[in-house]
Amino acid sequence: MNDMRMPQAQTGATLSKITARSVQVHYGDTHAIRDVSVDIPDRTVTAFIGPSGCGKSTFLRCLNRMNDTIATCRVAGEIRLDGEDIHDPRVDPVQLRARVGMVFQKPNPFPKSIRDNVAYGPKLHGLAASRAELDEIVEKSLRRAALWTEIKDRLHAPGTGLSGGQQQRLCIARAIATAPEVLLMDEPCSALDPIATAQIEELIDELREHFSVVIVTHSMQQAARVSQRTAFFHLGELVEYGETDAIFTNPVDPRTENYITGRIG
Amino acid sequence: MNDMRMPQAQTGATLSKITARSVQVHYGDTHAIRDVSVDIPDRTVTAFIGPSGCGKSTFLRCLNRMNDTIATCRVAGEIRLDGEDIHDPRVDPVQLRARVGMVFQKPNPFPKSIRDNVAYGPKLHGLAASRAELDEIVEKSLRRAALWTEIKDRLHAPGTGLSGGQQQRLCIARAIATAPEVLLMDEPCSALDPIATAQIEELIDELREHFSVVIVTHSMQQAARVSQRTAFFHLGELVEYGETDAIFTNPVDPRTENYITGRIG
Amino acid sequence: MTPHPSLFTRDPRTARRRAAEARFRGFGLAAVLIGVAALLMLLTSVLSSGLGAFRQTHVHIPVALEASVLDPAGTRDPEVMRKVTTLSYAKVIEAALKQAVADAGIAIDGLTDAEIAAMLSKEAPAQLRAKVLADPDLVGRTIDASLLANGRIDGYLKGRVTMDSAQLDRNVTPGQLLLADAMVAGGMMSKDFNFAFLTAGDASDLRPEAAGLGVAIIGSAYMMLIVLGLALPLGVATSIWLEEFAPKNRWTDLIEVNIANLAAVPSIVFGVLGLAIFINFAGLPQSAPIVGGLVLVLMTLPTVIIATRASLKAVPQGIRDAALGVGASRMQAVFHHVLPLAAPGILTGAIIGLAQALGETAPLLLIGMVAFVREFPAAPPEGFFDPASALPAQIYNWTQRSDPAFVERASGAIIVLLVFLLVMNAAAILLRRRFERRW
Amino acid sequence: ARDQVQVAGSSTVLPYAAIVAEIFGENTDFPTPVIESGGSSAGLKKFCEGVGDNTIDIANASRRIKDSEVEACASAGVTDIIEVRFGYDGIVFASDINGEAFAFTPEDWYRALAAQVVVDGELVANPATTWDQVNPDLPAQPIMAFIPGTKHGTREVFDLNVIERGCKDSGAEEELAALVGDDTGKTCTALRTDGRAVEIDGDYTETLSRIASDKDGIGVFGLSFYENNASKLQVATMNGVSPSTETIASGEYPVSRPLFFYVKKAHIDAIPGLKDYAEFFVADDIAGPGGPLAEYGLVPDPELARAQAAVADEVTLD
Amino acid sequence: MSEFWLFAAGLALVACAYGLGRARALASAGGDIRALHSLPGHYGWAAVQATLGAALAVLLLARLAGWSGPAVAVAMGVAALAGLGWSLHRGTARFRARNAVERGVMGFLILASTIAIATTAGIVLSMLFETRNFFALYDWRDFFFSATWAPQFQGDSQLGILPLLWGTLYISLIALAFAVPVGLLAAIYLSEYAGRRMRAVVKPALEVLAGIPTIVYGLFALITVGPLLRDWFAQPLGLGTSASSVMTAGLVMGVMLIPFVSSLSDDIISQVPRALHDGASALGATRSETIRQVILPAALPGIVGAVLLAASRAIGETMIVVLGAGAAARLSLNPFEAMTTITVKIVSQLTGDSDFAAPETLVAFALGLTLFVITLALNVLALVIVRRYREQYE
Ligand SMILES: Nc1ncnc2c1ncn2[C@@H]1O[C@H](COP(=O)(O)OP(=O)(O)OP(=O)(O)O)[C@@H](O)[C@H]1O
């Protein structure tokens, strides 16, 4: 029931970038994700929706193995990136995370300057040959995250001294600066005003040309605007997954319908 | 221009709960709030809107002197609660904060159990005469914050192990448990799904019967739904302040109009 | 778009970074191992040379307590019998030992009476005297006494003294060693657990076999009570004020630097200060645990303060904000939320500070606690003002003694000190583990 | 009021004082006195802190009290001081038991350790590296001397009775006088700093450990210390005399120092047992030949009777 | 025994005060704690404070006036009761008990802080006076600029601080060069890599290193490390034949200092919020990169504190230096030569055999004061550097 595999044909031209099979996640005794199988296509924006606490963040964190860092968290099941099992012992989570970037639900800038926050990833992966190139990457990332104009005079001010929404955009800039193939974004616009939200949505759309984006959002409108595919989670289960239009106009599962129409939460 | 005082008559039956006069806030060299004067009526929901980084949180934190804790932050101007200057040396900020509660933009639960998080305030202020009474307050607060059903079996689990939205609601529960006269809420629904948001909005409406609520929000719809008065901030200035209906249907300042219609951010 | 490299093959850069990671981790492990290896090495050397101190050679012989010698007045009144000195008891014991040796049919060529008598410790008469004075009715009877053997004989049984070294040694002869062998064979001499090492007072160079740590243990315990009771609260209070309440200005900077600098003041200077303030100015007595404790408090304060401040600094601001936001006062925010989170660091400061205080000798040198003390201090609080020694002072003292038997005892004392330290810190270590739980 | 005698001072005197205190405590109704070590100077300083319960009653010293110290005492109100000399401490030279035997003269030590020596009428840095270069009769063993550091009073005795004497005996003093003028004393006692004369700031046990880790070393010890460790050390003769309580008492063996204790007269009435302890200390049974102190290695004072009289009559320094 | 009973009576009175203060407040509020300004416990503590405060004030007064004896105890008792009575009088529901208690606690915090200042003042004063005496007897230029340290009993000593200063810096530097990397790496390993169980065992174990008496380290240096370094390094390299050396003392001291760096740093590193970790790992940083580039900078002030503490111990240590590096004051670059430190000479001159008014003894105070000033300068420097760094990063 939680199985939402896609026959290759169904996804059209795009291939599955990530395939998850019977993923189970436990936090100690809490069963947070129950047997979720899902295929996330390449060059597509996939939205995860569902009531608060249903396991969206947890599942998202499975995709780049960020749950490894939580001691009580146990993940079972199979997740493949480009067909390769990410839990294979040969896989280096570092390499995986370089390819699958992430923006966290709570903005977590480093206690460094704004510039250093953004430059950190590119430096790590040797993406800039020179200082000038690095500066360019920093500027470009900040521009794309719609933060540049606000902070271009304070590049050396600490990133922790920004407003909530600014921190959120800083974290987006930091994530895209490393040019990941898949970008996982956990409510990236929750602290943003409509204009900034629109700019980030534009960015997401732009990213889709080359990359996959998975976005968790509570805004049905946002999901409808930016995503091609939508997954609806409820109480740790993946209830429905399909083309965004279909989900919003013609949900199969009554729970999906109830959620979309605002009847369950 | 930033002066948005209300002649008493204009507010109808309600009195000004909080009056701010020429408030200026600096963070080091950054001038974050420029000469803001505003009257916040009693038993009303006031919404602060404005683009990210415009100073909403900063101004909100002025109202219960939370900015005292930031070393670089300097606040000038006069703020009165029930006509009493909150910066008067005779004023105990502790008492002030007991009367003016706050929900922060970033959820910050204590690293304690969920129950202890909510029970902390009531214990502090001696609101419960017995353990049973305390348990009652905890349950009631969690119910009102729409969290009870989800976590009633995990009351002794750590509050930091909750999902983003759950943490946010926990912080709301914690704040209302002390029954403050004024409740400052900094984007309290940013991580919540529509249902949970509706429940919190209901709560806010309920609170309005006895208390004042000031809410920062990025959602124009939310502002329109829950608030009676709306203030629009831009680049540290208070651009426009008035009845919510008026602001949304008939803004005076072109910047307000541009923001509401999605043209500036 | 270029096809993505497989996750299963490491790209060269990641491989390099992984190697760096492995190296770094290796360095970390190596560092831990270096520390642990050094500890094991030190512990082995201390244990191997010190465990012997916990066993002591005793001579078990029947002793006839001549009434005519021990209670010439015949009153059986301890007050009167006190007049009889250890010299008389020594004679009684000598006779008993000679008798016992003869009875056992042991005959060693060329062994003089004096040499036979010297098989026993000079403490033995005192032991017997104490026993008789405690129970005067023993006089006139023959009792089975267990008497301390001389330190060299004890050393022989422990392998420190050999026939060869006895040849050269002025204090023992090979004949005595042969007698010791015979007595061991005859069941008259054996090594037993050395309770006296933990309970007796110090002894002079003439009787190393009788030296014990009782007074030093009590002295150290008293001082640690004072240090724990004062340094921890004062240190934590100072840190809280500086970190949470004090305005951040020149003055507080000055105080901060000052405290850090106090840590660098050689410990003996605290002794100079203690002598000047506590003894000469305040008129407290010499050699007393109260003065030692207070000096150590001053010496430990900086350690506790530095550790506590560092930990308080590391508590995220959000916690304080959250508490203030529900109407807690700053004081309440600190005591309810910040302190518990900083507790591990505070406890580490306490552990290290106490370790330092427990092991420090130099300041005690100037306030009279590096001393020969045999009388036990009274129970607290009066006992805080009585002369006492301290474990590190005793160790320092014993390492300077000329009799080689003290080498073993000094190492034994170090073992006791370490056990003392572990017992004292156990609570802090356990508590720290609890607080270390990450939520 | 305090009911326990408190003593502080010389670490050389400490073992003797401890032996006395132990027997005193055992056989009298007084509590065992508390004996601090820490050095003669430190002890005298405490002694001169003043009169009263929280000051000490007796200072042990391995040297005579100096005039400046008497003055300091007086200015703090400590005026009546009873001086008691109860014996001597012999200073011996000893090396590893399994090494070569040595027969020294002060001259050998001077030639081996002087910083500068006169060679062909010129002052040059001491070139000697082995003992046989100093004196052909000595073994060809590298020079490595563990001498007391400048904190120890023993060093003063060593400087005066060995080095300066050697300087005189060898005739170097006159040669030096010709070269450097009046300042011969200082040039005589300046010791080499190239690592062959190792100063020991610790105590005799440290010297013993150093010899254990460097078998070529020759160390300076107190007689009692040597006697307790005779199975590890062999002692060298000085001027052909082997050190023993007898040869030192007779003055044949040249290197020794007197041992004193000083009693605060003002305390005698206030502190129970103070006078008894002092009398007990110098009693023939204790400090005389054959007594426990001599057994431990003290060289009994030939004029012990004078000490006994001084205590009995409470004779103070003038 | 009477002292004991007095103490017990005091405790009982305090307990009473707490109970009465609390009860009085509750009674005035009709048993409803909501009607109170503060929590009932605050009223109790306020009463305790008033009681104790009155008694201690009397004690202080008596001390200053030089009175003693049972009269003082009685006066204290009376004052305590008066204090209690007054606090009960004012302790009604409207009384701001929490504020009063917090003022009291704050007073205690400030008082505690002044102890550190008073100690410093005491140390400086106790050394200043004797230092002045020293410089009256000995030329300060010779003290500060002479390269010879050679005290003599006959007087006429050369007391130049330079060789001692050099030895102090050299030995401390070697000790820190060993202890800081080892301690820091150990801290990182324990907090980031090691399992809970390993950490629970190893951390206290390493702390034992701080508790081993320094004489053990000294003997370890003298008997084991010294000859080892001489036979394996100094002699083959032609750097001398001395078993005591700066290197020996430095390394052994380094071992002792490991826990100072490791335990304190470990606590600070563990306190860095998890979110920072996650932020870096999500960018594809390895653990070591996260630690070096994000965690360590965030934990830096605490780590600097730990290192300063270790440095302080290194500077203040005697026994290891005496046994490991010897007592010879020498200016040399060769780490395999014997040298000594200021602290060692402070101890030896202070406990030595020269007359206590002689420059040879008084020099200890001048050495102490100089060392104090130098370490003060080092601490100021450290503070300035940390501030600069923090400005950049926060
Ligand atoms: N602690 C601080 N130190 C320095 N500057 C700060 C600090 N906090 C906020 N600022 C700056 O002050 C301005 C106002 O910030 P504020 O947090 O009030 O914005 P906001 O309106 O709440 O924005 P958002 O909707 O993004 O939360 C911003 O430019 C921000 O960068």
Ligand SMILES: Nc1ncnc2c1ncn2[C@@H]1O[C@H](COP(=O)(O)OP(=O)(O)OP(=O)(O)O)[C@@H](O)[C@H]1O
């Ligand atoms: N670290 C943790 N320890 C224990 N339980 C956790 C932890 N993190 C999340 N959970 C629980 O797992 C469930 C799923 O949490 P998750 O964070 O995935 O929810 P979410 O869908 O992201 O919700 P939200 O929209 O509120 O962020 C919740 O019930 C939550 O309480």
Ligand SMILES: [Mg+2]
């Ligand atoms: Mg989430």
Ligand SMILES: [Mg+2]
């Ligand atoms: Mg904000």
Ligand SMILES: O=P([O-])([O-])[O-]
């Ligand atoms: O401790 P001394 O004074 O005898 O060297």
